Amino acid sequence: MIQCPRGTRDFLPDEMERRRYYEGKLRSVALRFGFRETETPIFEDAELFILRSGPNVLNELYAFKDKGDRDLALRPEMTAPAIRMFVNSMSNEPKPIKIFYFGQCFRYERPQSGRYREFFQFGAELIGSATPETDAEAIALAVAMIESLGLRDYKIRIGHIGVLRQKLADAGVPKEKTAEVLQKLDKKLYDEARPMMEDMNIGTHDVEEIFELTETVGGIEVIDKVPGEPGEYLRSLIGILSAMGVEDVEIDLGVVRGLDYYTGMVFEAEAPVLGAEKQICGGGSYTLSELFGGERVFSTGFAIGFDRILLAMEKEGISYEQKGIDAYVVPVSDDVRIKAAEITAMLRRAGISCDMDIMGRKMAKALKYASSARARFAIIVGKNELEQDSVTLRNMASGDQEIVQITELAGSVQG
């Protein structure tokens, strides 16, 4: 028996209905914030992702050659494609460009709870603007999205990559080594970061100060410990967020994000209920367009892990109520099947979701099917009632039945 490939999933109707419902929630929040949807291809020139993330990314890419010998890769994320699209087709549009997107991404890694080889991301980018308002808008959107799903326990942590970068530069870490050190600090791998910096002749005192900075976490008062421009920037950002109703944030100078292209503010959201794999959202301000052949343009963006956040909601016990159809039409005998089809079509034209027995089932079985389809009503089409242009309308929840004129059927179902 052929199964779906390892790390991928089929979404059956109940699960899919739930996913579409919450996808719709996220989309409507983004639209309400004045973001507009875009879509890019499932695969890209592999080079695009190497330019963004470095050659190591190849280890976890689904990379392949097409029949024209082009090096392609299934997208592992959608920021690089979005910025490529911007460089190709949108660079002359009025700024800021506010876009969002939703879709599959692919990473070849060991599947585990909340981590799939095919996973779904919701992302947004503000392109061409570099103000505290820009960053506030991105964070406010992320928060509104998470709130719209009903997730109760989550935490927003905001940092500024400039603080650590400046400190590393001041301590004498060479520019070309900064990314490497930051990656270790991002994962709090101090035992690996320490010898690395010692090899660069960074003094013990500086190393400790750097580690301390990485561990600087707390409420808004923490900003007082942030020197210079980044501190002022964060203070301004927090002020705007507060005006937008986003109050409950943590300042965490250890939020580094794994990637080189972040330029200033960085933020993450986590759902503690998920345990070790608790990050549900991450983003920040960056420049990327110049790597893809465009001008350098400041942007802020983030991505929400859709599978991860749905898992968090499940763990919080947020239940989704499946919708059923309005009516299920059951012909009592073969000679009324045509009439049943006519009634079904009439109800559908009236905007009523309606199904009918197409297998010639006996009444009891047909009603059982109606139940499994969560029909609110069964419409029983019998010869005797038809002579009075009527059918039997059965309320599936209560079992109550009444004879209804066909001309009044749509109204009765719509209630």
Next chain:
Amino acid sequence: MIQCPRGTRDFLPDEMERRRYYEGKLRSVALRFGFRETETPIFEDAELFILRSGPNVLNELYAFKDKGDRDLALRPEMTAPAIRMFVNSMSNEPKPIKIFYFGQCFRYERPQSGRYREFFQFGAELIGSATPETDAEAIALAVAMIESLGLRDYKIRIGHIGVLRQKLADAGVPKEKTAEVLQKLDKKLYDEARPMMEDMNIGTHDVEEIFELTETVGGIEVIDKVPGEPGEYLRSLIGILSAMGVEDVEIDLGVVRGLDYYTGMVFEAEAPVLGAEKQICGGGSYTLSELFGGERVFSTGFAIGFDRILLAMEKEGISYEQKGIDAYVVPVSDDVRIKAAEITAMLRRAGISCDMDIMGRKMAKALKYASSARARFAIIVGKNELEQDSVTLRNMASGDQEIVQITELAGSVQG
């Protein structure tokens, strides 16, 4: 500059909005017909598609090996994945199972008008039922979907693969050669079919009769020329379709569909406005599950080419009106920016789609941006008005302005 891969597309906001709008129309019709949505992975075991379509399919597949040496392929269509999913996870569900799906498919072929390497299909399957009602339901859904998009000029052609199969068998075409001959007949390649059949010692008279059958097209009266069971079946099907309000169909015994697994009714929809590549929908009744390790189960399904049908709509001049946002908030000076952010957030919480200037633009430029975002209103936040807890509400279409209390702003915008 990196471009998107050949045969793929970026969808920019205007186009994407239009696509999501029509995708939503198709989805809501399917739900109204009692179909439920499912989703399968973007790639599958390559074997799945070979089992469905034969090894020739490899020529147009995006096939690749993953790092675990598995042979995978981007899906070229979604019927095989849907039936695999049914065999894996849904075979015990009450029948009929009515599902639909929408997504990207991939074929490595020469890109041309309406043909892409990454293209979008909308499909539906009724699994586990083999009655005229089943086929009628599939055709009625396809028609309702096409109608919901507003396409005016399209044609539904219905055939029955059993007629030609029977005739070929009677004429002495060996069973294992039937698919090959049918493929030629499907494309009306008589010059290639003739020598093929002559090699099988089929008499000239029979060959001519076969060709004639393939050319048998017309209104419902054509059914009279269809012998035996298929004729009765088609008559019954047409009767149900007519009861469902689907009257305008053509009987065409030359509708063969390229594939081996069709068992009875086959149908196609075409939009003549598209010229040579005019097919927008195709389907029929089939069995496929037994190829994937399941029991043999009768099904009926179809797929609509989403890109193709959008192109047909465009050629018919069906225009889509872009939606804009409700309001764009413009702070007049820096000292009211926080207040502007507050107002923006308040309106969004009231369900109003609202954006604000985040770049510190001057009034004229900000209003220009509001125009480009198709905002219905601009909300001008100035210091003097704020002293009276008011802002200026500007109707972007008329240019009319009025002073509105902030507490009444949401109501004024919602009108």
